[in-house]
Structure formats: C-alpha cells, structure tokens
Amino acid sequence: MNDFSIRLKDQPPIEIQAEAMTALDALRHLxxxxxxxxxxxxxxGTACDLSYNIATQAVLEPIYMxxxxxxxxxxxxxxxxxxxxxxxxxxxAKVTIGPAIQDGFYYDFDYERPFKEEDLPKIEEKMEEIIxxxxxxxxxxxxxxxxxxxxxxxxEQYKVELIQDLGAETVSVYTQGGFTDLCRGPHVxxxxxxxxxxxxKVAGAYWRGDEKKAMxxxxxxxxxxxxxxxxxxxxxxxxxxxxxxxxxxxQLGLFNTYDEIGAGMIVWHPNGSMLRHVLEDFEIxxxxxxxxxxxxxxxxxxxxxxxxxxxFENYRENMYFTMIDEQSYGIKPMNCLSHMLIYGSEIxxxxxxxxxxxxxxxxxxxxRSGVLHGLFRVREFTQDDAHIICTxxxxxxxxxxxxxxxxxxxxxxxxSYELEISTRPAKSIGTDEDWDxxxxxxxxxxxxxxxxYEVNEGDGAFYGPKIxxxxxxxxxxxxxxxxxxxxxxxxxxxxxxxxGKDGQKHRPVMIHxxxxxxxxxxxxxxxxxxxxxxxxxxxxxxxxxxTVTDRNNEFGERLKKTLEETDIRVKADLxxxxxxxxxxxxxxxxxxxxxxxxxxxxxxxxxxxxxxxxQNLSFATAExxxxxxxxxxxTRR
RNA sequence: GCCACCGUAGCUCAGUCGGUAGAGCACCUCACUCGUAAUGAGGAUGUCUGCGGUUCGAUUCCGCACGGUGGCUCCA
Numbered sequence: 001m002n003d004f005s006i007r008l009k010d011q012p013p014i015e016i017q018a019e020a021m022t023a024l025d026a027l028r029h030l031x032x033x034x035x036x037x038x039x040x041x042x043x044x045g046t047a048c049d050l051s052y053n054i055a056t057q058a059v060l061e062p063i064y065m066x067x068x069x070x071x072x073x074x075x076x077x078x079x080x081x082x083x084x085x086x087x088x089x090x091x092x093a094k095v096t097i098g099p100a101i102q103d104g105f106y107y108d109f110d111y112e113r114p115f116k117e118e119d120l121p122k123i124e125e126k127m128e129e130i131i132x133x134x135x136x137x138x139x140x141x142x143x144x145x146x147x148x149x150x151x152x153x154x155x156e157q158y159k160v161e162l163i164q165d166l167g168a169e170t171v172s173v174y175t176q177g178g179f180t181d182l183c184r185g186p187h188v189x190x191x192x193x194x195x196x197x198x199x200x201k202v203a204g205a206y207w208r209g210d211e212k213k214a215m216x217x218x219x220x221x222x223x224x225x226x227x228x229x230x231x232x233x234x235x236x237x238x239x240x241x242x243x244x245x246x247x248x249x250x251q252l253g254l255f256n257t258y259d260e261i262g263a264g265m266i267v268w269h270p271n272g273s274m275l276r277h278v279l280e281d282f283e284i285x286x287x288x289x290x291x292x293x294x295x296x297x298x299x300x301x302x303x304x305x306x307x308x309x310x311x312f313e314n315y316r317e318n319m320y321f322t323m324i325d326e327q328s329y330g331i332k333p334m335n336c337l338s339h340m341l342i343y344g345s346e347i348x349x350x351x352x353x354x355x356x357x358x359x360x361x362x363x364x365x366x367x368r369s370g371v372l373h374g375l376f377r378v379r380e381f382t383q384d385d386a387h388i389i390c391t392x393x394x395x396x397x398x399x400x401x402x403x404x405x406x407x408x409x410x411x412x413x414x415x416s417y418e419l420e421i422s423t424r425p426a427k428s429i430g431t432d433e434d435w436d437x438x439x440x441x442x443x444x445x446x447x448x449x450x451x452x453y454e455v456n457e458g459d460g461a462f463y464g465p466k467i468x469x470x471x472x473x474x475x476x477x478x479x480x481x482x483x484x485x486x487x488x489x490x491x492x493x494x495x496x497x498x499x500g501k502d503g504q505k506h507r508p509v510m511i512h513x514x515x516x517x518x519x520x521x522x523x524x525x526x527x528x529x530x531x532x533x534x535x536x537x538x539x540x541x542x543x544x545x546x547t548v549t550d551r552n553n554e555f556g557e558r559l560k561k562t563l564e565e566t567d568i569r570v571k572a573d574l575x576x577x578x579x580x581x582x583x584x585x586x587x588x589x590x591x592x593x594x595x596x597x598x599x600x601x602x603x604x605x606x607x608x609x610x611x612x613x614x615q616n617l618s619f620a621t622a623e624x625x626x627x628x629x630x631x632x633x634x635t636r637r
Numbered sequence: 638g639c640c641a642c643c644g645u646a647g648c649u650c651a652g653u654c655g656g657u658a659g660a661g662c663a664c665c666u667c668a669c670u671c672g673u674a675a676u677g678a679g680g681a682u683g684u685c686u687g688c689g690g691u692u693c694g695a696u697u698c699c700g701c702a703c704g705g706u707g708g709c710u711c712c713a
Contacts, residue, residue, distance in 0.1 A: 106708095114640055203708030204640025211710045215639060218708070246706085251648090259686070259704050318712085363713085368638050369704095371711060383713065459712095468713095480713060518713040549670045576670075584674035598672055610673060 002055055008032060009042075009061040020055035023048055024189075027062055038062040039188040040073050047073070049139055049186040065193070066225040075100035077137065077187045078127075078197050078223040079107045084179035085126035086219070089119075095181065096158040096207060096216055102476065103233060104197075104222035108205050110158065114217040120199040123219070127197070134192030135176040139185055147171045147182065158207070196230035197223040243474035245527035246374035252532050252589060254523075254540070255375070264372045264379030266520055274540035274569065276519055280360055283384050283516065290405060292358040292386055297338025299362065303328035305337055308493055310429045314462040318365045335361035336512060339387040340494045343508075348498040353508065354390035354398055360519070361385045375524030376479055382519045388511040389496065392437075395509050399445035399467075399484060402513050406469055406482045409515050412636055413526065418470045418478065419451055422459035429463060430489040438486035438509075439465040461512075463489045469517075474528040481517035481525065486510075533590040533612060537633040543625070544591045545572040545607065546582040548598035555602040559595070562622045568629055570595075583610065592632075595625065 002020065007013035008030045021029070023041040027050075032038065041048055042061040047069065054060075063070045079098035082105075086093050090111055098107030109115070142150075144163050150173075151159040159182050163171055174183045176191055188194070199221040207213040224230040241247070249255045254272030261267065268276060284294070303321060306312040311319065311333070320331040339357040348355070362382045371377050388398050410417055421442055424435045442465055446453050453467070460466050469482035487510040490496075497505040516522040526534070536542050543563065547556040553574045563570040571591075573582045579596070586594045595607035606621040609628075620628065 117642065201707060202641050205709045206639080209710070211639070215709080217640075220708080257704085263704065365712080368711065370638060370640090370709085373706080377712075381713065385713095483713070514713070516713095521713060546673085548672055551670075578670095578676060579672050581675055582673085587674055594673080596673065600672090608673090614673090616673070 004055065004057045006030060006054060006058050006060060009059055013057075020053045022050065023052040023054055023060065024050040026054050026058070026060055030060065032060070032062045034064065035062075037064050037066070039065045039070055039193055040186045047186050049137070050189050051139070052186075065188075066229075071223075071225065072100045073186055074188055074194065074225065075105040075223045076183075077191070078194050078221065079105035080137070080174065080176060080179070080181055080183070080187070081127050081130050081191055081194060082123065082199070082219060082221060083107050083109075083181060084130055084176060085123050087179060089122060089126055094156055094158055097162070098181075104200070104220060106205075106218050106220045108207070108216040108218045110207075110214060110216050114204060114215075115202045115219055117202060120202070120219070124197075124199050130177065131191045131194050133177065134190050136190045137185075137187035138175045139172055139187075140175065141170050141172050143170050144168055147173060150180075151182065194223065195225065196227045197221055198230060198234070237475070240474040243528045243531045244374075245473075245524045248527050248532040249375065249524075252527075254527070262379075263369060264367060264377070266375060266378055266380070271540035272523070275523060275534070275538060278538055278540075279516070279519060279523070280384075283360070284358075286405075286409065286515075287356075287358045287384075287386065290356075290401070292356040295339055295342055295357040295359045297332070297335060297359065297361065299364075300324075300329045300331050301337055303330050306330045309337055309340075309490060310463065310493065314427055314429065318367070320364055320366060331364045332361070333363050333365045334512075335359050335363065335383065335385045336387055336490060336510075339389075340490060340496065340510075343389050343496055344494055348496075348508075350391060350498050350500050350506070353498055354388050354394050356386055356388045358384075358386040375520045375527075376473070378518075378520050381521070383514050384516045384519065385512070385514050388513065389491070389508045390511070391498070391500075391506070392509055395441045395486070395511070396445055396448070398511055399441060399486075400448055402484050402511065402515075403445060403449050403451065403467075406484075406515055410469075410482075413529070415471055415525075415529065417481075419446065419453035420456050420468045420470065421446070421453055422456040422461075422466050422468060424465065425458050425460050425462065427462055428460070430492075434488035435465065438488055441486055442467050442484070461485050461487075463487045464512075471525045473525060479521055479525060481522055482515050483513065483517065485512040487512060534592075535632075535637055536592045536629060537636045539590075539592050540569065541571050541589070541591050542569045542629055543571075543593035543595055543609075544586045544589075545570065545574075545595045545597055546579060546586065547572070547574055548579050548596065550574070550576055551599065552597045552602050555605070556597045559597065559607060559622060563626065566626045566630075568626065587612070593625075593629065 001017055003017055005013040005015050006026050014030060023043060027035060027038060027041060040063040041050060042063060043052060043058050065074060083095050083098055086109055093109045093111040096108040096110060148160050148163050162182060171182060172185060173180050174185060174187055199219060201220045203218045204215050205218040207216055222233060224233060252271060253269045254275060255266050255268050258267060315333060319333050322329050342357060343355055360382055364380050367377055367379055390398050423439055464485050464487040466483050466485035468480045470478040471481050472478055491508050491510050496508055498508050500506045545556045545560055547553050556572050556574055560570055560572045583594060590612060592612050594610040596610060597607050601607050604619060606619055608619050609617040
C-alpha cells in the first residue's frame with residue numbers, strides 16, 4: 001500500500017491509499033464532471049492515457065474530446081485506425097508517420113503503387129469496422145533495441161529508422177487489435193470513441209520531407225468530436241470555395257490565365273488593372289510619406305552583374321537567361337541590382353543616409369510547375385520592393401520603421417498576420433559574424449516592437465536572414481507577403497561605401513523589404529478576404545448607373561460624365577432591359593453603389609442609390625453622391 | 638520537379654460500355670419602355686485541350702505534351 005494525494009487542478013487534494021490507480025479511476029474518485037466526454041488526462045501537466053497508473057502525488061486535469069488538445073488526440077488516434085485499416089487491406093504497405101494536423105490527420109505509407117481516391121471508400125469502410133469493434137489502445141514501454149527488433153521482424157524499416165534516430169533508451173508503442181505502432185501517445189481509450197471522420201484526399205509526400213528520399217503515399221482525413229461538427233466543417237469548406245480568387249477573379253473581370261500564354265502568367269483584365277492601379281497609387285503615396293524615393297531599373301541585366309551579386313551562383317535555377325548581341329543577359333528575379341548601382345553612382349556621405357529606393361518592380365522567377373497556383377504562385381509578378389541602405393547604427397531604427405509600416409498597411413485592409421524569422425540556409429554567402437549581426441538586428445527590432453514571432457531555422461535568403469509576414473487565404477493556408485531581409489553581403493560585393501564623420505570610407509548595410517509582397521499574391525488574398533466585395537476605395541467600379549427606361553439614358557450619361565469628372569469610377573448600364581435584371585447583374589459584379597435613374601430622378605436631376613448590401617437610400621443629387629463616395633474612400637471602409 | 642485527380646460551347650455541367658455531341662445561362666435578332674436579384678419568342682455556337690498510337694472508325698482506349706486543382710519540395 002502506498003499513501004499519496006490526488007487532486008483536480010483548482011480543487012483541494014484527496015488522500016489516497018492504494019498500490020496505484022488508473023487516471024480514469026482517479027478522475028471518478030475526484031468526481032470530475034462529464035466523465036464520459038473525457039478522453040485523456042493531464043497528470044502533473046503532461047498529457048497521459050486514461051489507463052495511466054498513478055502511484056504518487058498527482059494534479060489531474062481532464063482532457064475533453066471537444067477541447068483543442070482533445071481533438072488533437074482524437075485525430076491522432078484516428079490516424080492509427082487508418083493505418084491499421086490500410087495494413088489490413090494492403091498488408092505489403094509500410095507504415096511511416098501519421099500525425100494530427102489542423103482539422104484532421106494524415107498517414108504516409110510506402111506501397112508498391114500510390115493510393116488513389118478510389119481506394120478511400122474501402123479504407124473508410126474498414127475503419128468503420130475497427131471503430132465498431134471498439135478496440136482498446138494498449139500502451140507498452142520497451143527498450144529501443146527491443147522495439148527495433150520488433151519492427152524489423154515486421155519489415156517496418158521506416159519505424160526502425162525513426163527509433164534509431166530518436167536515440168532514446170526506451171520508446172512506447174500502442175497496440176489496438178492486431179496493429180502495433182510506434183507512438184508517444186496519448187490516445188483515446190478505445191477505437192469506439194471515434195465518432196466522426198472522413199478521408200479527404202491522397203497526395204504524394206517525400207519521406208522526411210526530403211525530395212531526394214522516397215516518395216510516399218499520403219492519405220489525409222478530417223476528424224471531429226461528433227458528426228455535427230464534421231458536417232459544419234465540410235460546410236465551411238464549401239463556403240470558402242465561394243471566396244476562391246481563382247474563381248472570383250475571372251467572374252469579376254479582374255484577371256485570367258491563358259493556356260496559349262503560358263503557366264504562371266497572369267493577364268489583367270480592365271477591372272483587375274484598375275484595382276492594381278489603385279493599390280499601386282496607394283503604395284507610392286504611402287512610401288513617399290515615409291521618406292522613400294522612386295527608382296526603376298530594367299527587366300534584363302547582363303549575366304556578369306548577376307555573377308557579381310551571387311545570384312548566378314545561388315539563384316540560377318530560378319532565373320531566365322537570353323542572349324543579346326552575343327552577350328548573356330539575365331531577366332531579373334529581384335530588383336536590388338539597379339538600386340545598388342544607383343547608390344554607387346555618387347559619393348555618399350553619412351549625412352545622406354539612409355537612402356530608401358522604392359520600385360514597383362516586375363520580376364520573373366522560374367517556379368517549378370507543380371507549385372503554381374492562381375495568383376498565389378506565379379512566374380511573373382510585381383513586388384512593392386525597396387532597398388534601404390544605411391549605417392549599421394541606423395539598422396535597428398529602419399527595421400522598426402518597416403515593421404510599423406507593415407502594421408499600418410495591414411490595419412487598413414483589416415488583415416491579421418503572423419511573423420516569422422528565418423535564419424541562415426545551407427546555400428548562402430557571407431561570414432558567420434555578419435549573419436549573426438543581421439539576425440540579431442531583426443530579433444532586436446521585433447523585441448523593441450513587442451512582437452511575437454516564430455523562428456524558422458535555415459530558411460533565410462541566400463544573402464541574409466529575414467522577417468516574413470504571413471497572411472491566410474480562404475482555406476486557412478498561409479502565404480508570405482511582406483518580408484524584411486538584412487544584407488551585409490551585397491554592399492560588400494558592390495563595394496558600396498559612405499564617408500563617415502571621420503572622413504573615412506565605411507560600409508553601409510542594406511535592407512531588402514516588401515510590404516504587400518507581390519501585388520499578384522496580395523490581390524489574391526484581398527479577393528478572398530473581401531469575397532470579391534471590395535470596399536469603395538478599392539473597388540474597380542465604384543458605382544453603376546442603372547436607367548429604368550431609355551427615356552432616362554440621356555440624363556444617365558450626363559450623370560456619368562459628372563461623376564467621372566470628380567474621379568469616381570463609374571459605369572452606366574443603358575441597355576434596354578428591365579431594372580431588376582440590371583440590379584441583379586450589378587449585384588453579381590459586387591459593385592458598391594447602384595444609382596437608379598428613372599423618370600423621377602431625371603426630373604429632379606439625381607439618382608436613387610442602392611447599396612451592395614441591398615439597402616436603398618433616398619434620392620440624392622450628383623454632389624451628394626460624390627461626397628458620399630468620397631467620404632467612404634477617405635475612411636477606407 | 639514528384640504523387641493523385643481533372644480538361645466537352647464564353648460559363649456551369651450532361652453524354653457517348655468506340656459509330657464525329659446536348660441542356661441551362663451568356664451571345665445575336667425581334668417584340669415589350671418596363672422602378673430594385675433573371676420579360677418573351679426565335680437564332681447561331683464546338684478541330685469534345687493538343688499530338689501520336691491501337692482500330693474499318695477515337696471525344697470515348699493507350700502513350701506523350703500542354704493547362705488546371707489538391708498535396709510534397711520550393712518560395713513573394
């Protein structure tokens with residue numbers, strides 16, 4: 001017998017006399033509420049199975065099925081059921097890894113052929129059988145050597161590799177029915193606890209994320225605490241599809257792609273070109289306000305210059321080259337080189353710094369065909385790019401200013417975002433000291449602005465570390481937009497200098513930065529964010545005049561001219577059609593204001609506005625309409 | 638680039654177990670002059686993504702290419 005105390009978190013302890021007791025019994029003893037919805041438990045802060053044996057003092061915290069942690073456990077357990085089902089249906093398949101992810105789980109298998117969509121129903125059926133059998137998840141700890149021998153005997157070489165790489169004394173395995181998997185746990189008590197899952201898709205995935213290693217076959221699924229939540233999740237996905245910019249873009253006359261032009265190349269139709277113009281105009285104003293100067297370099301530059309900068313060595317696979325008069329030229333994948341030459345064209349004093357060159361620079365990058373996607377990944381795009389060349393002392397302040405710039409701009413669009421710092425990659429140039437200096441400069445600026453960020457080791461640009469700003473699309477996928485990159489190397493390679501107070505030459509540092517990132521990608525995110533219904537200040541068409549009969553067309557055209565003169569982006573629908581049809585079409589185009597002009601309005605020389613949300617306003621004169629729209633633009637809502 | 642799926646009229650989609658295709662909307666014509674999400678009638682519309690192969694015959698089967706979607710890897 002053994003004396004110890006157990007208690008629920010935030011409850012007084014209870015003394016226990018027993019050899020040991022399972023966590024589940026302990027929870028019952030402590031009268032934890034809704035015990036049937038508890039699927040695991042935290043014992044002294046560590047997540048454990050309900051079958052975990054408690055033999056010392058313990059603080060318990062039940063984990064409920066529908067909590068964040070509970071769902072993660074449930075999803076992980078579901079992935080084990082899937083692995084078991086796959087092994088039963090395809091005994092030759094080798095298991096690898098199968099974690100829980102956002103909304104669900106996946107499991108990677110190595111099989112003689114990749115799995116196909118049509119395999120999924122069979123696997124689901126088998127999973128239902130396993131769930132119905134309500135098999136217990138039984139945990140067993142064993143020495144790594146024993147586990148290696150065990151998985152070797154099964155021919156599961158991937159598991160053997162995993163255990164060997166773990167390098168731990170002991171590992172744990174979980175068995176349900178005849179299926180045993182290496183796993184840290186915890187799990188739900190038995191397979192019967194899985195109530196709602198669905199296998200969604202198959203995909204290829206490299207073993208350990210390394211494209212030089214074997215291509216495995218991945219099966220994705222989603223799992224929820226109950227059927228209702230699963231259904232809601234699938235509904236949400238349907239809703240998200242309606243925001244898809246790849247669909248909305250062509251529908252709203254924003255852009256299109258053409259097979260005959262090529263993959264990853266966007267053609268901007270009039271509405272999209274107008275939207276770009278508005279954004280770019282906004283950007284130029286915001287940059288001028290913050291002490292940037294405009295610059296503009298050519299699209300193609302001599303290959304020798306790309307060799308000097310290190311792009312040829314480090315970025316060649318992503319570049320396009322061409323010959324002109326027997327000279328090799330590279331089409332620019334980045335805008336920095338011209339800016340470097342601009343800086344170097346004059347003697348610079350410390351008094352001139354920082355120099356901030358801004359360019360809406362169009363770049364071409366050879367992205368691999370499989371990664372192209374709508375506006376999010378293209379081969380030609382325009383960056384709102386700037387290069388800040390400053391003294392090392394100014395670096396911190398400049399980075400902070402850029403972070404503020406990002407904050408201001410994202411607030412205007414109503415975006416929330418995540419920050420990430422990326423450090424030195426394997427393929428890179430420069431000294432370790434410079435990399436440390438640059439990385440610390442970024443970290444310090446983040447700390448000074450009280451920003452929370454994640455660190456992404458080895459993911460920096462080849463010339464320096466960076467801060468990335470990530471926005472989400474309708475499906476919750478993250479896309480890098482703004483980025484701030486420190487660079488000590490290019491100033492060195494281009495021998496950029498400034499004359500210091502001491503009359504000596506000194507080396508400046510450089511920041512590469514974008515705020516929106518790529519205009520294309522940013523517009524893609526914008527479309528999904530607003531579901532195509534842009535606020536008035538951005539809307540390519542802000543108002544459309546809808547005449548009731550062709551008696552009203554003459555005044556309709558006059559009104560259009562009047563509005564155009566005040567820079568309102570206005571169209572007129574003068575077709576001989578019913579008003580309701582014109583309203584419907586304007587509504588589908590998500591135009592913010594419809595201006596109805598019938599006999600009454602013609603007589604009174606104005607229009608009756610109808611807003612995109614269906615709200616009808618009362619009669620307004622041209623001047624009233626102008627000030628209404630202008631005000632809305634000013635507040636950018 | 639790799640894995641899976643997909644590609645029929647401008648759009649959304651049907652169809653052909655191999656015998657050269659169809660609907661709705663859009664488009665054009667005519668009538669209606671109309672008040673807030675589809676007026677009616679008539680008409681035209683396709684190298685069934687492309688190129689090869691199998692076949693008497695391919696939009697359908699096979700291969701390759703091009704393009705797209707979802708992942709992996711990569712990246713703004």
